[in-house]
Amino acid sequence: MKSYFKIGILTVWAIAISNLLLTIFAIISEFYHLDSNNILLLFWFIILPIGWIIFINDILQNKIYNKTFWIFSMFILPSISQVVYLIQRHKLLRT
Numbered sequence: 001m002k003s004y005f006k007i008g009i010l011t012v013w014a015i016a017i018s019n020l021l022l023t024i025f026a027i028i029s030e031f032y033h034l035d036s037n038n039i040l041l042l043f044w045f046i047i048l049p050i051g052w053i054i055f056i057n058d059i060l061q062n063k064i065y066n067k068t069f070w071i072f073s074m075f076i077l078p079s080i081s082q083v084v085y086l087i088q089r090h091k092l093l094r095t
Helices: 009-031 037-061 067-076 078-092
Strands: none
Touching (some): 009 078
16 A cells, blocks of 8 residues: 655554643543642644644645545544544545
């Protein structure tokens, strides 16, 4: 399967997974009032726009089903939708 991302697919997966993990750890640290919450949120605010740019660019450049759904899901649940999009991407592409 050919990858249409401008960067490697492993890098895209690393960005999506790290975004999801940072979201989970930031929620846990906020819940337990840990001191590392500010650092986690800083990294999350750095990685989140990078993921948005990569994934929205890929959605807009390729012919996929439910394009508007995926764009809206990137703004509503960005960390989860990036991972789900990578899993479902080969089924979404129209040839």
